[in-house]
Amino acid sequence: MGSIRVGVSGWSYDGWRGDFYPADLPRRRWLSYVAERMSSVELNGSFYSLQRPSTYQTIVDQTPDRFPVAVKGGRFVTHMKRLRDVDVPLANFFASGVLLLGDRLGPVLWQLPANLPFDEAVLASFLDLLPRDHQAAAALAARHDDKLAADRAVTTANTNGAIRHVLEPRHPSFGSPEALALLREHDVALVASDSPGDWPCFDEDTTDLRYVRLHGHTELYASGYAPASLDRWARRLRQWAGAGQDCFVYFDNDARGRAPHDAVALLDRL
Template identity: 65%
Template structure:
């Protein structure tokens, strides 16, 4: 049965302390506090650097068992390598602990830089490398190089499960039938990005799930969402669920602390049960 996964992108923000997070809440409990009030969290520290298996295991242990953790792919792959010659970097990424999330692993998000235009050949090679199950991810991870010391490697998984992928391009050339068809051919979801008009929105379905990132309604990363806007997003999510799609929505308007409050408001509109 289709399910809605609603949450935030990241959880460790100073401006949330004493606001969304109660004053005096230990930082080590912030992830738990957020996850108890939502149904999913997007891990974004993995975008900036390779994490550790112990970190992924700790994050999994910190959230309720019915909360899934989406993982943002590394910028070394998307921004520095621009998706070229990335088989070993992909192996390193999946060997760095992603598999420790087990059955709570959500989609892997690949955010592209704004300068990167659509290139069919490059995208096809990248999509062909992506693992589509935890077993495939484990086999890919086994090809990691020595940049990862042995005490920071995990190449096994405790569950065989599908691995979904979402692509967030930020160049207008992806707003094309060719790009949508290529993503659909490989079952990669095109992210619906709400960015105060900065980047293409791309609402068409290209996979069996929808992935939404809400970066700010009127001001990028900074503005909150009105009641009317959240009502519209809730209606859109219901439509997608009725179509048989799982829905992932992550609020990234964290600059002024709106993200967690908006996420909780959308959770309530959709009538989702949480641990809080």
């Protein structure tokens, strides 16, 4: 039987104050408030810039033991370099403090731009570079460049647990048999990305892990999920978990503050 983890993509949203967060709850306690009510969280600030080790240490301090924290890979790797020549950028990413999460580190998410089609050689080279456990990530992190000052780099691991990777492409060519075969060969999950028709929502099974991102079913990043829709996702998650797959689900419809409420509502159904 697989596990099911549900959370939100990010938690530092001022619009949630006085709605999901009590109005008098200090910002420094927002993450612990989320961790008390959900079973995982996705860090998305790491997509926009390299975080500091202090950010990851704060996450450790404010979450329970083995509370899985998915980490979103940097857009410099995915959107600017477009997966090419990313040895050093990957080293910088893993040296930025990710290793401090230890056993809390959940899947690492790599979101691709919608105008990036499947290229077998490029994707294969990228997947070959990804570290599959913490010691391998530490060895990679040690190759960081001077973009990270010595006091900002973490290049040692406190565990040797596995590191799982998931890919969120937004081009339909990633549903091809060749792309799916490559993901299966590298044991990488293909994200099911729900949106109002903006990107394909892949449903293919490429490993024993399922990763779902819910961006808003009728209005991107904004609309909430109706009870019937949450019921359908709950059924699918039970089916996947019943087949032995671990499931991670993150709500990204944060613009109007729906994400945390939908996450709690889905957890209630599970």
